[in-house]
Amino acid sequence: MQRARALCNYKRWTKLISFVLALLVAGLFNADPIHLADTLWQRPAVAAQLAKLDPPAVAGQDQALALLQQIETVGPLLGWGGFTHDSRNQGTGFVLMLLGWLVAAGAAMFGAPFWFDVLQRFVQLRGTGRPPRTSTP
Numbered sequence: 054m055q056r057a058r059a060l061c062n063y064k065r066w067t068k069l070i071s072f073v074l075a076l077l078v079a080g081l082f083n084a085d086p087i088h089l090a091d092t093l094w095q096r097p098a099v100a101a102q103l104a105k106l107d108p109p110a111v112a113g114q115d116q117a118l119a120l121l122q123q124i125e126t127v128g129p130l131l132g133w134g135g136f137t138h139d140s141r142n143q144g145t146g147f148v149l150m151l152l153g154w155l156v157a158a159g160a161a162m163f164g165a166p167f168w169f170d171v172l173q174r175f176v177q178l179r180g181t182g183r184p185p186r187t188s189t190p
Contacts, residue, residue, distance in 0.1 A: 075161035076154060082131060085153030089130055102127045
């Protein structure tokens with residue numbers, strides 16, 4: 054009984070620590086999914102430019118850095134780069150930014166296995182159903 058209680062306390066503290074760390078990282082990088090979704094919704098040109106990006110031909114960590122540099126050329130989606138001209142630094146925008154950080158931290162708590170399963174199920178759902186008709190010449 055005491056061992057089960059200790060395990061429960063360990064899990065509770067681990068979740069709390071991971072949430073606090075995820076919240077700090079979201080604040081440090083200004084990772085606000087609400088702002089990101091709003092930007093992509095209101096500016097379809099930015100979404101189209103992001104869709105046209107090709108992954109760089111380098112491997113490992115260099116590939117991630119090169120892809121982030123390509124994304125930064127599209128516009129300030131993450132980070133503090135364009136914050137002074139952003140609508141989030143006025144009125145209720147700051148509250149929405151904090152809410153976005155909470156959403157990002159909450160999503161990070163689920164972990165990679167959860168999100169890989171969600172993506173796998175989504176891809177399976179997209180693949181179901183009748184294939185579209187193709188016209189043959």
